[in-house]
Amino acid sequence: MNQPVLTASSPAAPRRGLPQLVVPVMFSQRAYLLIALAISLVFGMIALPTGVLPRSYATPSEALLLCLNAVLIFEIQFWLHFLLRYRPSAVQRWFARQSLLVDRGLRALLTALLVTGYSLGRHYLDARLGIAFNQPSMPLLLTLAQIVSIVGLSCQLGIELVERSRYLAQEVETLKREQLQARYESLKQQLSPHFLFNSLSTLSGLIYDEPAAAERFVNEMAQVYRYLLRHGEQMAVPLHEELAFVRSYAYLLQMRFGEGLEVHVDLPPEVLDRPLPPLALQLLVENAVKHNTVSRRQPLAITISLASADQLRVCNPRYPRLSPEASSGTGLSNLTTRIRLLHQQRLLVEQTDHEFCVLLPLPASLS
Template sequence: MLRQPFFKYSFFALLIVDLTFTAGLIISGMSDISLSTLLATTIWFISFYWLPVWAAAYIIFNIRARGIENAFIEWIITVIMLSLGLLITEKLLQLSFNDSFSLGNFLLLGGLTWGTPIYFIARFIESRGKISQEKQARKQAQLQTLRYQLNPHFMFNSLNTISAYIHSNPDLADEVLHELADILRYSLDTGEDNSVSLQQEIAIIDKYLNIEKARFGDRLIVNFDIPAELLNIQVPPLILQPIVENAIKHNAQQIELAITIKVEKVINRKDEILRISISDNGSGFSEAVLTKGYGKGIGMKNLQLRMQQLPQGKVILTNGTTPNRKGATVLVEMAL
């Protein structure tokens, strides 16, 4: 129960309130800097702020654990605990200081005055935290859904590739099936992971390219431009494969298809950005695809949606800008 984040954060918050109140008394001349002031401050913190608030929270969390959550009941518990804390504080101050005064009827009013804002501020912070957790949970659920959509899509396309030569070259087909099994195993193993190292992603791209090279042979050329120091950077799983697959799928008729995968780290407004570009020498994107950001397939559409969930994540599609520079480029960016 005491592992609840409330107990850790409330301790420091209440300590700051207590010290601030004491500092205000000293500045206003109502108290001085002395051991007596330190003792009084300690008594107020322990017996009025800290222990009553923790006791109220402990009772409230136990009640909630039994399925009862009622704001009015919780508020009453908080006010009662603060009133009891005020009573104990009064007695301790009277034992410690001869000139300490009695709080009298202010005990209940004091508990009400302090307990009400403490409870409702804590309730507000708790509700904001729940909203944040729900948003994060929805985001993770959406990412998982996109991943699960990608798996059967990728398998279907890969099996089509294998079927092209499974009868004419069984040994090669067996090798390719092993590569496909490794990719699918990777997909399953990273199903619950938010990120993997770039090195793992490149290793899977190599396996996917081995499948495609069995079909295209020397017609498919892939170049990597990746600094060694960036290989340990974390990226979302299976983020490169749909881009490479898209480049191969839409340029399968090329006499020679060259793909370049480049990774770099750049500074954008003092933020570190990981930039991945995958370029080809194919026919480029149509105007409709450039405008929309993806075509009719599911791979690039899912990539766009996945990147939208990441800090500063985005996907930019461009074509060659000069007659001598044909092909398409997919630029992926995300915050490090």
């Protein structure tokens, strides 16, 4: 069986010039339209006294017309945002690919043009129909149109802020559940019972033939389980402590496989204090041994090095076993979850016919 492949890329942060981090729509189309209608009616009720009270006389029809005009001028703005954000279309997908600055700027421009066009159309239509309202001057009309468009856009951004809050609350709950699940899985998979059984079998063969080697074997085994007790449930450990643990773990494996297994570490001193999840490297070493043939004629050489300034690479050649061990396939998945909780990034797997590599985020500090 090949080593399980789990590929993912790091999520891009919302920055200028890059696609925005799109928050999924949290309101249904019906709910959004009802919210928009309620907001429009509120502004219609606000516009009613401001349009009627300054006049010495206003008929019920005029009062109703003023209220409907205010409702309509906000409704057309919400319908524009509905089409651009809530109605699936090529235009909506295009807007989603733009940066946050471009998205907000274009929507503000379209809203201003729409409200200005409506206001001018309404102004000339009232004049043509002879509706005797106190018509403002053209500069004042254009100014009022921009104020109304700003108010409408602010209401829309408020709706999206509520959506973002609900989305983030759901994300927090999801991360909490994943964290609990990751810790549970980590406890279950710290070291397989097969490893303990094989280690004890190796030790029994050393006790009489090589007492000195048996003593070191016991010391290294104690280091492995001491590390598990001390760091097994922590979120992060310094890289140098994980490497010390992996060296002890690899020694126990090498006493079993002899020259068939090699572990090479090539890391600069300045990265040794950086954090990563405990047992991350041990899991990758264990996976390499589990899924590949280990023999003296064809040594399995595992290399731990830097892929970039903030990325760790663990590679091994691929020598697939003829009779693969049973595997649940949850090891890399569990490690991915722990890395996402720790660094808000994902591991990346690179696999060819001859090599299997896992790239782990190794930032200078916790995110």
